[in-house]
Amino acid sequence: MRGTVVDIDVHLGGMPGFALVGLPDASLYEARDRVRSAVMSSHEPWPLQRITVSLSPAALPKRGSHFDLGVAVAILAAAEEVPLAGLDGVLFLGELALDGRLRPVRGVLPAVVTAVRAGLTRAVVPESNVAEARLIPGMTVFGARSLRQVLAFLRGAPIPDEDVDGLQPADAELAGPVDLDLADVAGQKPAKDAIEIAAAGHHHLMLSGPPGAGKTMLARRLPSLLPDLSIEESLEVSAIHSVAGVLPSGRPLIVRPPFSDPHHTSTPAAVAGGGSRIPKPGAASLAHRGVLFLDEAPEFSPRVLDSLRQPLENGEIVLARSEATVVFPARFLLVLAQNPCSCGNFGSTMHQCTCSPDSVRRYGQRLSGPVRDRIDMHVRVDAPSMADIDAAVDSAEPSKVVADRVAEARERQARRLRETPWRCNGELPGPYLRRELRLPADVTVPVYEELRQGHVTIRGADRILRVGWTVGDLAGHDRPTVDDMERAVELRLGQLA
Numbered sequence: 001m002r003g004t005v006v007d008i009d010v011h012l013g014g015m016p017g018f019a020l021v022g023l024p025d026a027s028l029y030e031a032r033d034r035v036r037s038a039v040m041s042s043h044e045p046w047p048l049q050r051i052t053v054s055l056s057p058a059a060l061p062k063r064g065s066h067f068d069l070g071v072a073v074a075i076l077a078a079a080e081e082v083p084l085a086g087l088d089g090v091l092f093l094g095e096l097a098l099d100g101r102l103r104p105v106r107g108v109l110p111a112v113v114t115a116v117r118a119g120l121t122r123a124v125v126p127e128s129n130v131a132e133a134r135l136i137p138g139m140t141v142f143g144a145r146s147l148r149q150v151l152a153f154l155r156g157a158p159i160p161d162e163d164v165d166g167l168q169p170a171d172a173e174l175a176g177p178v179d180l181d182l183a184d185v186a187g188q189k190p191a192k193d194a195i196e197i198a199a200a201g202h203h204h205l206m207l208s209g210p211p212g213a214g215k216t217m218l219a220r221r222l223p224s225l226l227p228d229l230s231i232e233e234s235l236e237v238s239a240i241h242s243v244a245g246v247l248p249s250g251r252p253l254i255v256r257p258p259f260s261d262p263h264h265t266s267t268p269a270a271v272a273g274g275g276s277r278i279p280k281p282g283a284a285s286l287a288h289r290g291v292l293f294l295d296e297a298p299e300f301s302p303r304v305l306d307s308l309r310q311p312l313e314n315g316e317i318v319l320a321r322s323e324a325t326v327v328f329p330a331r332f333l334l335v336l337a338q339n340p341c342s343c344g345n346f347g348s349t350m351h352q353c354t355c356s357p358d359s360v361r362r363y364g365q366r367l368s369g370p371v372r373d374r375i376d377m378h379v380r381v382d383a384p385s386m387a388d389i390d391a392a393v394d395s396a397e398p399s400k401v402v403a404d405r406v407a408e409a410r411e412r413q414a415r416r417l418r419e420t421p422w423r424c425n426g427e428l429p430g431p432y433l434r435r436e437l438r439l440p441a442d443v444t445v446p447v448y449e450e451l452r453q454g455h456v457t458i459r460g461a462d463r464i465l466r467v468g469w470t471v472g473d474l475a476g477h478d479r480p481t482v483d484d485m486e487r488a489v490e491l492r493l494g495q496l497a
Contacts, residue, residue: 001239001328003107003114005091007056008070010078014050020071022055025063031096034065035072038096042147047079061324063278066105069094069124072147073154086154091115091123091139100147104128106245109238109252112136124150132242132252135235180221183396185214187384192218194379194491195335196402199225200409201470202426203463204312204334204374206297208494209381210351211344215337218381219261219293222335224399225406226257226290233289236329240288244281257290260332264299272307272317279319279326284311287332297336298366305371308334312374315427331427336375340364350383376426376463378494409473425469430462437469439479446486456492464488 006022018032040046053071055062070092076082093111095103108129115123116138123141125133130143144150145161152159182192191207195218198205207215229237238254241247248254262271262283269275273282284292284307292308294300311317315331340346341360345353355363413424422428428437447468451461468488472480480488 001110001243001326003111004057004060005115005118005120006060006062006067006070008067008074009054009056010074011052011054012047012049012078016048017050019050019052020055021052022058023061024055024067025061027065028062028067031065031068031071034068034096034098035075037098038068038100038147039072039076041098042100042151044076044081044147044151045079047075051075051078061278064105065095065103066093066107066111068096069102069147069150072096073150076151082151082154086156089119089121091120091125092150093123093129094126094144096147102126102144102146102150107243108132109135109235109242109247112139112141113235113239115139124153132238132247135238135253180217180224180399182221182224182399182402185217185221186389186396188214188218188381191215191379191381192397192402194377195219195222196225196406197467197470197474197491198222198333198335198377199403200406200474201413201466202333202424203376203467203470204336204426206336206338206372206375206378207381208338208340208378210348210383211339213381213383215381216293216295219291219295219335219337220259221399222291222333223257223259225403226333227403227407227410228255229257229289237289240281240285240329244286246286258287259291259293260284260287261293261295264294264296266300266304268301268303268307271304272311273319273326273328278324279321279328281328282317284308284317284330284332285328288329290332291335292332293335293337295337297338298363302366302368306368309370309374333426334375336367338367347380348383373457373459374463376467377491379491380494405474409470412473412476413470425466425473428466428469430458433462433465433469437465439465443480443482443485446482446489450489450493460492464492467491 020029020032036046073082073092077084077087093105093108095105097103104126108125109132112123112133113136116136121140123133123139125141125143127143127145130141133139133141142153149159185192194205197203199222207218209215234253234255237258238247238252241254260283269282271283273279273285311330312334317328317330319326341353341355341363343354345351346355346360417423447461447464450456456464468480468485471484471487475484477484
């Protein structure tokens with residue numbers, strides 16, 4: 001996410017050979033053969049001397065094939081085949097095929113951001129990465145399909161193939177995927193109210209109910225209630241997807257909140273991030289500024305669920321490895337869905353549960369107490385009746401109507417928190433809630449009564465206060481009322497069904 005500019009130095013002299021120094025990994029070390037074949041396939045002379053390529057800073061481990069293009073250009077410049085003056089202030093990124101073609105690479109967006117901050121003004125990237133690189137102002141981007149086109153550009157010669165991208169900026173494609181509509185969900189008024197509150201205040205949500213009740217439908221329609229990302233948020237989210245290599249083709253800038261739903265067999269590294277040597281972002285980071293949905297949450301490994309405790313509190317994931325420590329943003333809205341038992345019918349009025357009491361208890365305990373304590377709202381979702389299904393045809397509220405109410409509530413929060421580093425009620429720390437946003441004692445009675453009775457922890461009480469403020473914002477209140485706090489308590493304790 002935060003890159004370092006690497007200088008490529010080349011020395012020619014001595015018996016023929018090729019040495020690559022500067023702590024390269026295996027994929028980078030293999031660049032020697034790729035670069036040699038690409039240069040010769042491009043009909044350029046290969047220096048018949050010992051070639052020493054140094055990647056600086058030398059103490060920084062380097063990995064990846066995106067150094068190929070820079071190494072090839074540096075070798076040809078040292079052999080005086082490319083004018084040195086044309087290399088000043090230029091960033092080179094790209095993997096070379098053996099025939100000289102340029103292949104796309106990951107992480108171009110954060111790399112260009114780093115280059116601009118370092119004072120570089122021009123960038124040469126594979127044609128497939130051009131739209132991504134041009135999102136950053138202050139950088140002139142040349143997109144090439146092959147090493148031959150790059151060399152022609154540096155020499156000031158005509159570019160082979162007339163259809164190649166030139167130096168003129170292009171408008172990025174901002175169209176995103178079409179959101180699903182909340183009107184598709186029949187009935188479920190309490191659950192719909194809960195996801196509206198979750199969207200308005202960025203509150204984590206658990207949906208519990210029998211199979212087929214609509215838990216997954218509700219969760220997948222939650223992004224349609226969230227406002228568009230700001231420019232800064234779009235660049236941040238797009239950079240994460242670029243590093244992970246999953247930036248949508250033809251849509252380099254992500255403008256809608258992302259939705260990530262890993263399978264319950266996913267490993268901790270797949271969800272929280274990880275990998276050998278330098279970790280990669282996981283599903284939690286890919287859901288940054290959006291929604292992370294864990295369907296059938298009790299089926300996930302306890303290690304996976306517990307790995308989310310840090311980002312739920314801090315909004316970031318810190319992964320320490322022997323060679324590096326990386327920090328990935330992970331401020332997501334968590335939605336969990338679960339059946340009440342293994343058969344899914346515990347508490348149902350329509351079907352008989354076949355699970356023993358011990359089995360029901362063990363199934364409910366698969367989510368640890370610390371994870372449950374970090375969930376703001378617990379809502380039971382029962383199967384809709386035929387009357388609900390018939391009524392939904394004409395009277396269901398579309399997502400746009402609900403999204404407008406969410407936007408108004410967010411604007412109210414933005415005005416109240418404009419002098420703070422926070423954006424939503426769900427991000428507010430407990431001390432700020434109790435001091436700067438202190439409420440009258442009669443308003444907080446429902447919250448602290450549950451705390452005195454041991455039904456919630458201090459963390460849980462703070463989360464009730466946050467939800468209470470959001471309920472008040474949706475109702476248009478300047479501050480929460482007793483009714484708002486009572487409703488927040490019901491949502492916290494799972495009494496709203």
